[in-house]
Amino acid sequence: MKIVRKITTAAIGLALGLSAATAFAQGKGLDEPFRDGYKKALAGKTVGYIPVAMGFDLAQGWYIGLKKELEPSGMKVVARDPNWNTNAGAQAMTALIAEKPAVIVLHNPDVQTYAKLIQKAEAAGIYVVQINMRSSQPSTAFVGADWVDIGERNAEAVVQSCKGKSNKIAIVQGAPTAATSAYTLKGVENVLAKNPQVKVVSNQAADWDAAKAKALTQTVLKQHPDLCGIIGFWDGMDIGTAAAVKEAGLTGKVYLATSGGGEQKGACDMVKSGGFDLDISYDVPTQASNMAAMIKWLVQGGVKPGAAKQNIYTTLIPITKENASLDGTCWKLTASK
Numbered sequence: 197m198k199i200v201r202k203i204t205t206a207a208i209g210l211a212l213g214l215s216a217a218t219a220f221a222q223g224k225g226l227d228e229p230f231r232d233g234y235k236k237a238l239a240g241k242t243v244g245y246i247p248v249a250m251g252f253d254l255a256q257g258w259y260i261g262l263k264k265e266l267e268p269s270g271m272k273v274v275a276r277d278p279n280w281n282t283n284a285g286a287q288a289m290t291a292l293i294a295e296k297p298a299v300i301v302l303h304n305p306d307v308q309t310y311a312k313l314i315q316k317a318e319a320a321g322i323y324v325v326q327i328n329m330r331s332s333q334p335s336t337a338f339v340g341a342d343w344v345d346i347g348e349r350n351a352e353a354v355v356q357s358c359k360g361k362s363n364k365i366a367i368v369q370g371a372p373t374a375a376t377s378a379y380t381l382k383g384v385e386n387v388l389a390k391n392p393q394v395k396v397v398s399n400q401a402a403d404w405d406a407a408k409a410k411a412l413t414q415t416v417l418k419q420h421p422d423l424c425g426i427i428g429f430w431d432g433m434d435i436g437t438a439a440a441v442k443e444a445g446l447t448g449k450v451y452l453a454t455s456g457g458g459e460q461k462g463a464c465d466m467v468k469s470g471g472f473d474l475d476i477s478y479d480v481p482t483q484a485s486n487m488a489a490m491i492k493w494l495v496q497g498g499v500k501p502g503a504a505k506q507n508i509y510t511t512l513i514p515i516t517k518e519n520a521s522l523d524g525t526c527w528k529l530t531a532s533k
Contacts, residue, residue, distance in 0.1 A: 238492060257457060257481060257527070257529060261483075262301065300324050300325070315333055344386070368426060
């Protein structure tokens with residue numbers, strides 16, 4: 197069998213080589229032999245997209261990027277917006293499975309809500325690509341940030357900034373049921389274990405809500421006016437954290453490290469203004485491009501949904517005052533539309 201395959205492959209290669217040589221000799225164009233197969237594999241395929249909500253930069257950036265990369269190839273990207281409602285998200289996922297798209301891109305609100313539905317989708321022959329926030333149920337592909345690395349980087353920056361100061365820090369988590377929070381916290385703990393002089397005086401969840409993050413931070417700063425650093429888990433939420441620091445007159449005195457998708461207003465502008473001291477970007481346009489490339493490969497590759505469990509961790513970009521004003525450090529949502 198192996199000998200037959202080798203002979204067949206060699207014959208195809210020889211035929212292509214002879215065709216090319218003949219065409220070049222006659223001054224004619226040569227039909228690209230793989231183009232039609234690629235176009236036929238993608239044409240008419242639907243990609244369903246379920247973020248936790250559509251009304252913020254991450255979700256919109258991924259959606260715009262997927263449409264930009266996939267729709268020129270004949271694919272269709274359809275979005276379902278649960279608007280932060282997990283029940284609505286589960287209903288949207290169930291409805292999409294019934295519609296049988298080729299792929300579902302899923303942004304999990306927590307580790308459990310979509311776990312059985314992911315299994316159901318892939319059992320039905322639908323690829324599931326998870327973005328940034330994982331479920332406890334793995335799927336064919338995950339594209340997202342290395343949250344442990346983000347936690348370690350932000351903690352290291354805060355520990356450095358606290359040298360010679362009170363060594364009191366606060367942690368503002370997202371939703372405690374989200375894998376993102378758990379993994380980021382593990383990274384923070386890794387660093388704090390090596391720096392016993394640093395004391396965590398507050399470790400609370402703001403559930404990705406800027407207003408809640410502001411209220412939590414206001415209380416912490418009243419109780420600990422000598423606080424030297426805060427580790428936040430998402431810049432969209434930590435706009436509220438930064439507002440509380442500013443109202444207390446402590447901007448530049450309390451080091452605030454966070455992370456996000458790298459959008460201009462929420463990341464670079466906040467760093468330039470002094471609201472954030474460090475914002476680690478996982479670069480939403482690159483994530484969208486990575487997802488689109490994975491989707492194109494899957495729908496033409498013949499891999500059985502669920503048979504592979506692959507990961508693409510996106511390259512992180514630390515945003516500080518040194519690079520926040522440089523072109524290309526952040527992306528603009530308005531320019532992407």
